[in-house]
Amino acid sequence: MTDTLLQGGEVLLPSGPARVDLSISEGRVAGLHQPGSAPETRETIDCTGLTVLPGIVDIHFHVRAPAYPERGTVLSETRAAAAGGVTTLFEMPISKPCCATPEIFEARRAHFAEHAVVDFGLYAAPGDLTEATRDRFLELGAIAFKIFTTPAPPGRGDEFDGLAFPGEDDQLRALELLAGTGRPVVVHAESAALLERYERQARATLDPASGYTHNKARPAVCESVAVAKLLAMNITAQAKLHIAHVTSAETVAVLRAFAGTSDFTAETCPQYLFATEADVDRAGVFAKVNPPIRTQTDQDALWEALGDGTIAHVTTDHAPFAHAEKAAAAGDFFAAPPGSPGIETLLPAMLDAVAAGRLDLRRAHDLICANGARLYGLYPERGTLLPGARADVALVDLAGTTRVRLGGLVSHARDVAHLWDGRDFRGRVVRTLLAGRSVYADGEVTGREGGGRFVAP
Template sequence: MAKYLIKGAKIVNEGTQKIADVLITDGLIQKIASEIEAPAHCEIIHAEGLHLLPGLIDDQVHFREPGFTHKGDIETESRAAVAGGVTSFMEMPNTVPNTLTQELLEEKYQRAAEVSRANYSFFMGASNDNLDEVVKTDPKRVCGVKVFMGSSTGNMLVDNQTALENLFKESPTIVASHCEDEQTIRENIAHYKSRYGEDVPMWAHPLIRSAEACYRSSSRAIELATKFNARLHILHISTERETMLCSNDIPLEEKRITAEACTHHLWFTDADYETKGSLIKWNPAVKTYEDRNAIRAAVNSNRIDVIATDHAPHTLEEKQNSYFKAPSGGPLVQHTLPALLDLYHTGVFTLEKIVEKTSHSVARLFEIENRGFIREGFAADLVLVDLDSRNEVLKSNLLYKCGWSPFEGHTFKSAVKYTFVNGEVAFKNGAVIDSIRGKRLSFKR
């Protein structure tokens, strides 16, 4: 493997910033010091004026393979990920077929080994009737079990009380939950259909998939986790009220219930439906200005433990349909780090907090082996960013297979310059290095 010496970068890691050199050999961070002499056959990267961060670990993506590869696939979306500084991802089971057996789960791992530019793990899916498969999940080799407590693709809505209780009681690893109460959503749909028929306006999305629907479901998940002492991770918190369900008074490693915020809920508000329409239609919905600010505050106060993308591409043709026909979800892995760095520039987050929530805490929460920190002996998953390099989002520089972004036309204040995956340059000055392949994540459980 290649050797690299990164010279003079400002390292942001474990709550501090310092200028130092970093030597990378055999895929690992071999040495960190104020001055390192370059060994033989070493490529020197002059990084003066740049910031070196741990690579992002995205704990929620939908790369659409198998079954929806016209929207995206593991190869195309992992390319976009490394361009955005994401060096590891955890992908969700609502593909076609749904990832509801160990055999189907292993097929995803085999495919990722062939084509993924980033490191990878895949969630095992839960349904009303596959507990026998869920309990076979190896916690050392699989990131977690995903349960949809709200509608999803195929047979993935778990709405049977006995099935839910058994899942929380017997899951061998973290249960990651999408929390929206289906009955509340159905009642809200009926209400808006009675007013608008099939032409429901897009601004009604956060009223249909309402704050109450989210809170009811999140509360129920927490009750089940508490009853069975299960390890619960609540995905994509979208409301102020839900943030108050989360604790910030105990260390992360001691938490039995953790929570995630996503980029779109930290950036957009319901006022943006007027201009963005279905392009910001996600489940759970983007909600009010007050909800967005409360989620930001919960990240800073450690009520929310990690930041992810919920990257979920659809084609532009699909998204340009009417309310009930336009699918929910959008592409984000290429632009989450630049978006968070914009929030740094406006004083919402510090650089240290961004690193904590996108790298350190994800590694700690999932107990990932040897990643998530800039430490000697750890895997060299790193990203070099220029905080003062303006970068306009254009169709011509998008790497998503779907070919669009909700950020199109926006100029970010910062840009990713290099991404290292397992000590190899996977992205450099606007170009993905397509020979690089990621590795399967492993877990200290």
């Protein structure tokens, strides 16, 4: 007898969708069965008309907990993840203080374990760039490492100490130190010198209230130059380099030019695939993110890069802020904090791309789940529904609609989701299972606080 049977749906397998029933025992996929041939089960979930997907793995997520609870907590934002079909997420090391020492890492791991509704991995910042610190992070199970090529924002030094390396000498040291660990080295890549130049010019000449100003103050060349330098350095370092949140046609061209020179991958995000600077102008400072949302030409180039494999990952860069923080900077893009909630809209947005014919379902799912599970050493434990895999599942209605309205999300940052306000995505998350247990069903988060597990490679 099995614990649960998902019956009557279409299951997404590595070979594509298949009309089979899926049985679950002890939190894992027990078997795939032709309709009517499954063994006796304790619970049956009717999936008629639904598509059964492996639970989404979001490899780029921020909540900054336990600092800044007014922006969101581990509980609030992992509840939002469950509502979005995300069953595993990787939290970035920006915290207060920065997750740049093993002691801070252990404290954050304990905090997440106490409150998370879904499974989680934790990034580490390489800190003092010593082998001792690196090796301790590996022992503790850091899912990957993260660095910035930009300096710490003013007044936030403690959040970026050991994470921000604007000098190329330190960037190369970090790549060389982390090469051979088997863990990705994820980089927020923008040129510190060019950012300073263009922001100085923008402050002197541009309207701070315009939604087009942010893109001009941090133009694509800042990103493409930093990425080119990293990829050139990685020819020497040979780290497992991953470029975060690619935004521009210029950077796509750089990625193609360096293809085959080292082990590197890249990601982009729905905000760059489904919005342009015109949407930012409409939404105001609530839609400010770093790097900026750019033009239609850049958006088109990103879709082409997803189509030809130049970019193989789509992530949320979920970054909640309090409404008061954003509202306090209304009319001033230079002063506004950068970030937007995205954990609940990732899967619906990609299902919408499937409905529009931009991608087939398997490719869309690879971009937000299976490719990440492979890159971070979790496949086929996660990212697939083959027998033996974790029974992490997102049940979706491809014919349904996800209507995003301000204040309507589960995220604590639902009042700052102006970028997506009024958007209808074709595709809807109906139910989410974590290790075979329902954590979200029919509009209600049912997962328990502390039910999520720490994930290591």
